[in-house]
Amino acid sequence: MLATDKDLIDYSKRIEQLATDLGLDHYPVDFELVPNNFMMEISVYGLPVRMPHWSFGVRYIHQLIRQGMGHSRIFEVMFPGDPCHAYLVNNNTLPENTLVVAHVLGHADFSKRNHLFARFMEMAGGHILEQAAARAHRIEAALQEHGQEKVEAVLDAALALEPHIDTNRELHRPLYPAEPERRERDEPAPVNPFRHRYQQLPGEDAGLFHKPPPKHAQIPPQPEYDLLWFIAHYAPDMQGWERDIFLAVREESYYFYPVFACQIMNEGWASYWHARLLREADFLPNDLYLSAIKAHSDVVRPYAAERQLSLAINPYHLGFSMWEDIIEKKGLEEARRICAEEDDFGFIRNYLTEELIEKLELFVYETRDDGGIKISDNNVYAVREAILAPKFNYGAPRIAATRMHVDGSLELAHDHASDGRGLDVRRAERVLEYLARVWRRPVSLTTVGDSGNVRVLTSGKA
Numbered sequence: 001m002l003a004t005d006k007d008l009i010d011y012s013k014r015i016e017q018l019a020t021d022l023g024l025d026h027y028p029v030d031f032e033l034v035p036n037n038f039m040m041e042i043s044v045y046g047l048p049v050r051m052p053h054w055s056f057g058v059r060y061i062h063q064l065i066r067q068g069m070g071h072s073r074i075f076e077v078m079f080p081g082d083p084c085h086a087y088l089v090n091n092n093t094l095p096e097n098t099l100v101v102a103h104v105l106g107h108a109d110f111s112k113r114n115h116l117f118a119r120f121m122e123m124a125g126g127h128i129l130e131q132a133a134a135r136a137h138r139i140e141a142a143l144q145e146h147g148q149e150k151v152e153a154v155l156d157a158a159l160a161l162e163p164h165i166d167t168n169r170e171l172h173r174p175l176y177p178a179e180p181e182r183r184e185r186d187e188p189a190p191v192n193p194f195r196h197r198y199q200q201l202p203g204e205d206a207g208l209f210h211k212p213p214p215k216h217a218q219i220p221p222q223p224e225y226d227l228l229w230f231i232a233h234y235a236p237d238m239q240g241w242e243r244d245i246f247l248a249v250r251e252e253s254y255y256f257y258p259v260f261a262c263q264i265m266n267e268g269w270a271s272y273w274h275a276r277l278l279r280e281a282d283f284l285p286n287d288l289y290l291s292a293i294k295a296h297s298d299v300v301r302p303y304a305a306e307r308q309l310s311l312a313i314n315p316y317h318l319g320f321s322m323w324e325d326i327i328e329k330k331g332l333e334e335a336r337r338i339c340a341e342e343d344d345f346g347f348i349r350n351y352l353t354e355e356l357i358e359k360l361e362l363f364v365y366e367t368r369d370d371g372g373i374k375i376s377d378n379n380v381y382a383v384r385e386a387i388l389a390p391k392f393n394y395g396a397p398r399i400a401a402t403r404m405h406v407d408g409s410l411e412l413a414h415d416h417a418s419d420g421r422g423l424d425v426r427r428a429e430r431v432l433e434y435l436a437r438v439w440r441r442p443v444s445l446t447t448v449g450d451s452g453n454v455r456v457l458t459s460g461k462a
Contacts, residue, residue, distance in 0.1 A: 278296070
């Protein structure tokens with residue numbers, strides 16, 4: 001199971017058996033010990049082997065700085081699938097990696113049990129690492145054939161649109177119908193009495209009332225929020241290798257969506273189970289157990305450091321606290337039902353109670369003009385929606401393709417009414433320029449300005 005460290009191998013096997021005895025159900029988990037620098041690469045790329053792009057290098061530098069300042073430490077990275085793959089840092093202590101093994105088993109149970117993970121695994125398959133490596137190989141081949149500048153331009157556009165998928169649609173979906181569908185295709189058109197009498201007159205040419213040419217369906221027929229899919233299939237002059245990159249980014253985005261949408265539930269569930277497994281693992285030495293529980297306390301603490309006020313939610317702490325509260329009040333079987341049926345939206349709205357908000361000292365805050373912070377609300381509904389706001393629409397503005405004109409120019413629209421968030425105009429303009437390079441026609445985006453007035457951003461000519 002684990003390539004090195006005899007004690008860790010022994011503890012891991014026994015913890016897995018204990019997890020099974022306690023009712024955890026998961027696909028096999030392949031554990032691997034890796035160096036810290038490799039773990040850093042996995043965390044910023046999102047996968048052990050992935051398409052190359054400069055943005056991942058920027059993320060790596062940010063992560064390196066955060067880690068150097070003591071603000072971030074990566075204990076493990078786990079990829080759901082069949083089998084699951086989990087990477088542990090080889091210079092973690094034995095108690096830390098023992099805790100990590102138990103934590104990973106909680107993740108594995110959650111990903112097999114939860115409906116969202118199950119749905120997306122059914123669509124995308126359970127072998128993400130192998131699929132991602134194959135895509136990376138194809139992109140390397142494209143780099144050799146077409147050059148870095150061309151390939152990077154396509155990756156710029158695709159990765160800028162990475163969260164712009166429609167998770168309500170299937171991964172593999174058909175193209176739009178070629179022409180508008182009739183309500184009853186075999187039903188004859190209604191007869192116009194005047195036209196019929198005119199055609200019966202002697203010497204009149206019935207061809208004067210010839211059938212009008214068939215109408216071509218508007219593209220898209222309705223606002224299309226799956227921008228990666230739409231561009232891959234309808235960009236006027238996109239080449240096959242470019243479409244392949246867009247569809248590869250889209251498929252990986254589908255894979256990562258359940259991780260994003262269930263982060264609080266998932267991390268909380270894994271934290272609950274690593275705490276319980278360690279507590280019931282009577283075969284662990286006392287000093288190892290105490291050190292592992294100290295690591296647990298660091299993971300699920302609500303404070304930034306030294307009880308400093310934290311202005312961001314720790315998903316481990318919030319999720320762990322909520323699952324403990326649910327299991328205490330409703331029982332483990334009800335918790336498993338919730339685990340299977342909800343995502344973070346349902347979890348927070350239905351199970352983050354007013355009592356728990358007060359206990360965890362959760363609140364909504366505002367930044368004053370002088371840079372200070374003030375508490376604006378601790379109402380249960382306000383707190384719930386403040387937690388969920390960054391998770392809406394995969395964390396991205398809600399943008400739809402609304403019309404492709406005859407000349408190939410493309411109109412996009414920001415659905416600000418349902419979005420409830422403003423648009424970062426400078427970033428939007430940069431993304432439009434990326435998009436115009438692959439669309440190869442003008443692209444515009446309609447949004448609203450600060451005063452509510454309509455504002456149109458345009459890429460100009462590509």
